[in-house]
Amino acid sequence: MKRVVGDDASREPVAPGSGWPGDPARPTTPVAHDAANVERLAGSAPSLSHLDARVSVCRACPRLVTWREKVARERRAAFAGERYWGRPAPSWGPHDGAPARILVVGLAPAAHGANRTGRIFTGDRSGDWLYAALHRAGLANQPTSVHAGDGLALHGVRILAAVHCAPPANKPTPEERDACAPWLRRDLQLSLRAARVVIALGGFAWGALWPALRDAGWPEVPARPAAFGHGREVPLGESGRTVLGCYHPSQQNTFTGRLTEDMIDAVLVRSVTLAGG
Ligand code: SF4
Secondary structure, three states, rough: OOOOOOOHHHHHHOOOOOOOOOOOOOOOOOOOOOOHHOOOOOOOOHHHHHHHHOOOOOOOHHHHHHHHHHHHHHHHHHHHHOOOOOOOOOEEEOOOOOOOOOEEEOOOOOOOOHHHHHHOOOOOOHHHHHHHEEEEOOOEOOOOOOOOOOOEEEEEEEEEEEEOOHHHHHOOOOOHHHHHHHHHHHHHHOOHHHHHHHHEEOOOHHHHHHHHHHHHOOOOOOOOOOOOOOOOOEEEEOOOEEEEEOOOOHHHHHHHOOOHHHHHHHHHHHHHOOOOO
């Protein structure tokens, strides 16, 4: 039996605007209850901060809402004394006052990572790897990412996700990917002006990214993009923008040596060069 501490209220998802560090939402933030709502609320989000707020309260996918809230109530034994976020993890960054020139697109939050901390790639091994690498590349102010109030800040980088809710077994269904796509599309639309590089972490993100780029109006998106590969580089014509592939820093990839520090560092260094330093 799982050990759960705290009162009943603390087992529920964090209420919008109730003081969680970095919570972008307020009690009045509009909530999407189905795919049509996602389409409407994403398309009408006037800024990235509005978009992040709306993503963070979304309830459009019944299976994922049930799963993320169940995980938040039951918790892993190692985190039994912690409150879980239990909501979608919105995109995150940058924090230096300038729009992001580099976008990093992941798969989805981890059940006991971002679904616990409320911040994408935070509180799990994948995040340890990603943020340490971003720090080595000069894109983050510290190498660790433990919780939403730990002082981590990103320079010129924004982290996005193909799906914003933690899925069972890390596998969203095609319907859930499609339901979440308008959030990604609007993120890419609002980031287009400054962004020069998009890094897709893994084949799922790579596959979700191309139609989203096209629908977001990015210039010169190829009709038949190359297959995913680590280090794959696809320039978007003469637009000065490039898509890069990188293996996802999942435990499966990093424990087996499929992805090494040198490999992820090389992709990030290349992204910095392409983004103009
Ligand atoms: Fe909403 Fe995306 Fe989560 Fe589905 S996966 S509930 S669309 S945020």
